[in-house]
Amino acid sequence: MQRTVHVDLGPRSYDVRIGAGLVGEIGQSAADLDAKRAAVISETNVAPLYAKQVLDSLSSAGLDAWDIVFQAGEPSKTLGVASEILDELLGHEPPIDRRTMIIALGGGVAGDMAGFVAATALRGLRWLQCPTSLLADVDASTGGKTGVDHPVGKNLIGAFHQPAGVLIDVETLKTLPREELTNGLAECVKHAVIRDASMLDFLERNVEGILGNDPDVMTELIAINVAIKAAVVTADELESGQRAHLNFGHTVGHAIETSVGYENIRHGEAIGLGMIAENRLATGRGMIPDQEASRVERVLASLGLPVHRAGLDAGEIWKIMQHDKKALDGRVRIVLASAIGDVDIYDDVTEDEVKSVVESLGN
């Protein structure tokens, strides 16, 4: 089974293809886009697993291809490492030109980094994204956000640079650690809450296939999620309006992450707890019935995500939320559901409301 989602951004449109075995089709995709050469940018966890396969595919399609591999992990996502990769890329012989394509191979970090290098080399090279984690599949694969971290904050240096195509090979999920799978599943639940109640049904019906990494189930799941992300992104490419809906669960979730420390909680767990807290804000305001919020919590639990967390410091979490980069003039901006599948942005949540729901996560 293969699925294709078209991301309609006018002259920057592209297809996201999802299926088993697509790593072997990267070469043909690059050739179809009239690339003559390709630099595969990957990291030390993923390159040993798939770089050879990708390079072989590119060579078979007639491209001159080579790889550039950087140290895996978020700490590598710096302008310094980007600069080293650019040195290697720009120093390549014979010199790269506009028909050289960047292939981003790996999870979110590899995609952000390779995308940023593609965005800035020769003022923008075309790039193909080949994500290998569920989180990258359902989130970073669509929308063209690229960038690196800065000591002051994550993703503060970067560019919007849409890929020329995305190839999601569900077979790469087999090498993904289980905890990385849950990071991606939290984003799927988020997409359901902000845009598509029927996806909650899909998640409920397919827990076994998802946790068992069934290729057809994963292809379907990823296609649904890419379509949701694509719809949001095409309506708001540069994140000035409704793209902010994608922050659902993240305002409280990021603050939880910062408060307890990145090493003490997984991203997906923090976002899951953030969604629970933000849904409880909505139920507290009478915006959604308790049973809807409870249903989301049951789905999260069935997918292996925690729905409780003891020892959270509600006062500190509130303070961190006030310093969120999405806050405007000091007001906390938060996405709340008025139904599963329908959300809006609110800037009037109070300290008391937030503290109360954060404390409820400990019970």
Added chain:
Amino acid sequence: MQRTVHVDLGPRSYDVRIGAGLVGEIGQSAADLDAKRAAVISETNVAPLYAKQVLDSLSSAGLDAWDIVFQAGEPSKTLGVASEILDELLGHEPPIDRRTMIIALGGGVAGDMAGFVAATALRGLRWLQCPTSLLADVDASTGGKTGVDHPVGKNLIGAFHQPAGVLIDVETLKTLPREELTNGLAECVKHAVIRDASMLDFLERNVEGILGNDPDVMTELIAINVAIKAAVVTADELESGQRAHLNFGHTVGHAIETSVGYENIRHGEAIGLGMIAENRLATGRGMIPDQEASRVERVLASLGLPVHRAGLDAGEIWKIMQHDKKALDGRVRIVLASAIGDVDIYDDVTEDEVKSVVESLGN
């Protein structure tokens, strides 16, 4: 006298305003664009002359404004210096946000650098360009090219990032060294040859006003040139087609520059000689009459640009041309006129043709 040229790029459209005293209007322009704060990025030659005036203008318009000043000169145009400026910008307290605007104050280097910082900070901040050299006024002010150099070549790292507005204060030309003026005038002649024969008339009629820096003449001259550049850029924002016409004079000109060394020839002089050589290629092919090429040479001479250069190494210049980053699959691509105001791209010029016209520059 004030002139405004609208650059029509859909959602990325902006106005280029030209006139005397516009440095004092930057604050109002930023406020009109709903900016709350502004970082003025400038360099050590220009900041002492105009930064205070710009900061005062921003403060008077109610913005919180500060400046970031880097060492003047092309050697500063590196990713390392960009990184230092980003450190200063992202470390500012209170933290910058989407309503923080970048003001680029200075010549081409300041515009390229500040524009690149604007392109990458928070994945793209809005920026106002306030060019202070004639070359930047007529060339870099329009088109959104930003970037830094790399040891391998100039402008190899960068982005297309259109400004939100451009303010060209012709009074800043009074502090511009005369040799910098000629750099800009060479670009004006180039615009005439590629798009607008009537501008040659304007140049011929206004030599005195131009070399005397008459504010009205310069306003008119810059407005004509910005309009030409804007027409080219709007037809081809990302430089895939006719924007390459702007390389007229540059294929041979850049090769001359590289061959004799950047310290031994001014950019405008090299481009002037490049245009003469490329027009002689066209006359050699019978594409334009000799008197048209001679007229262009007379205009260049009247504006103070050299029309001869002894000791050029024609063989080396040909070799350098073959390595130009615009060359495709090793073929030299060159822009030739079929009339003054009408050019096209050719990839069939031979070594003999090029050597012959380069050698003719020595006579």
